[in-house]
Amino acid sequence: MSRRRLGYLLKHASLRLAEVTGPALEPYGIDGRELAVLTTLDTAEPLSQQEAAQRLGIDRTTMVAMIDALEAKKLVARRPHPGDRRKNAVELTERGHDTLRAAVPAVEEAEERFLASLSGEEARLLRDVLSRLV
Template sequence: MTRDVPPEVLSSRLGYLLKHAYLRLTEESSRALAPHGIDGRELAVLAVLDAHDELSQLEAGGKLGIDRTTMVTLVDALEDKELVERRRSPQDRRKNIVQLTPAGRERLHDAELARREMERRFLAPLSSTDATRLVRTLQSLVGAPTNADQASDSA
């Protein structure tokens, strides 16, 4: 992809800059994850399932901000790839728990390495301090916990 210089009238507009940075990031993410047979949304589902025990499809979708129908489609695709499995909750037989398979854990590990390397390359034009500042600023804007917040929560 060639990077066109934005028209001068748009070069300082936040919406324009965020949109085009996002488009570039998703393109690079797709390229990095393609060898692993998953996309960014599927990777996010695997990561959330790995981080939480005993999540239902609905609970995982809630953590990801994904509606029920889309979540079912994502879990179906991951199940077809044998990366997750559904099973009945022993506490509530009406609820399906979604868990990673051993292959899902391995794919998550490998894809996370690829994602981290892609993000490092994406942020390479920034100094380490500026890259960290950008991530923390974006976390503040979207209300996500920062690493400092996570450290104080575990203390």
């Protein structure tokens, strides 16, 4: 039965999670992928676009498009990289920091609602197992 296949289960769990987290992020004008980029860029030392892409496991072209979109929303800014003038450093703007501070608790609450049918131990175990797989 296809409903027991791992691919089916992971895909549909992901779709269900997106149904919960998407609306939670709407008030902040970002989606889950953009939240991941903002979270990755929230570091003490500025990252280049390439470094951020590597940390997220996405290709350079996709990262450029995502940074362009976040820059248009005034959530990030590109600046010459302090360690290598040939690179751009990408940093959160004040608005980006504010958005991240507000969006993270909203998405965490949405994730808790998504996991509500599991016990606390089951939810922790699910996260642990998925972390090992990823």
